[in-house]
Amino acid sequence: MKKNIFLFLSFIAFTQLFGQTIPAYYSSIDFTLTGVPLKNQLATLITNTHTNELTYGELWNALKIVDEDPANNSNVALIYGWPNTTTGQHAITRSKNSNGGNSGDWNREHTYAKSLGTPALGESGPGSDAHHLRASDVQWNNARGSKKFAAGTGNSGSVGANWYPGDNWKGDVARMMMYMYVRYGTRCLPANVGVGSTVGTPDGMIDLFLQWNVEDPVSQIEIQRNNYLGGNGTYAQGNRNPFIDNPYLATVIWGGTPAEDKWGLLSTNKAELVEFNVYPNPTPTNTIFISTKEKIDLITVYSLEGKLIKKVSNPQFNDEVFTINHLKSGTYILKLTSGKKATTKKFIVK
Secondary structure, three states, X not given: OOOOOOOHHHHEXXXXXXXXXXXXXXXXXXXXXXXXXXXXXXXXXXXXXXXXXXXXXXXXXXXXXXXXXXXXXXXXXXOOOOOOOOOOOOOOXXXXXXXXXXXOOEEEEEOOOHHHOOOOOOOOHHHHOOOOEEXXXXXXXXXXXXXXXXXXXXXXXXXXXXXXXXXXOHHXXXXXXXXXXXXXXXXXXXXXXXXXXXXXXXXXXXXHHHHHHHHOOOOHHHHHHHXXXXXXXXXXXXXXXXXXXXXXXXXHHHOOOOOOOOOOOXXXXXXXXXXXXXXXXXXXXXXXXXXXXXXXXXXXXXXXXXXXXXXXXXXOOEOOEEEEOOOOOEEEEEEEEEOOEEEEEEEEEO
8 A cells, every 4th residue: 555654543442442542533432432433523613623724726736645546656546447457437536647638647536526515616616626536537437427326236327317436435425425414514415416315314314325435345545645634734624524434423422233343332232231330531630530339340441542650450449449549630541351351431530
């Protein structure tokens, strides 16, 4: 993959905790929320951290970095390209320097077609957001035009009056459309860019994108793009696509068939959880109280960097309450273990 990809570890908050990782980027998010409240918190996060708005001209250089072909750093990977095809309009890669508007070039594809925005996206703001702009063959890009995405199978191409992105690209498209909707709201409605039902979701997400999010897992090139754009490089934006980091966030917000929980922390069966409360949270002092009716085998407290702060084996509760003192100001992760059950919660010391 790309030689100068930002290491995902630079975003890790809970390093190797519980065998899983959550990027520090999400430390402000309350993951006990579901549905629209969780969507709204993510919207605030990806908007506030979008600190570098790229110009349409800068996208040429940005795409040469984020869409670099994992197998050949002289090429870019072309969205909608057909697997094992290296020439013509269906090619899956092309030389980085063959960019432009002529036949045989690659161009900047608005996966959320500009004209389908409300109002049209143009070539600034959402129209130059690199999270949904991809390198694409000029001719094949023109064939897609402003057609809506629709269900299909096999390679990319027209499905009646609509467009199927291809089996190997449909998950990429779904997660980009989710990002655009959360980032830009009603200006980028899912039903305006895809053909599907909104009946099963709370706020207008279509089932087509939820289905594609499940069927086509996150690819390495998506991770490559997300890590660069969410970093501090010359053409980085500063914000990330949450649905690349964890496709299961779409399930938590909009429902549908469960997608992969890449963090392994959001989809735990409630029967496997330890029921407890931590209070006050945030605490104005250096003390927290933990209350539970369950027999606890282990209490652990970690910093956001993954450092073990405190470990208590077989803690002795007084009237179902355990006290932890001498905590410095900061944000912590508390884990309670009871047999094979375990639960984590975030708390803040002011």
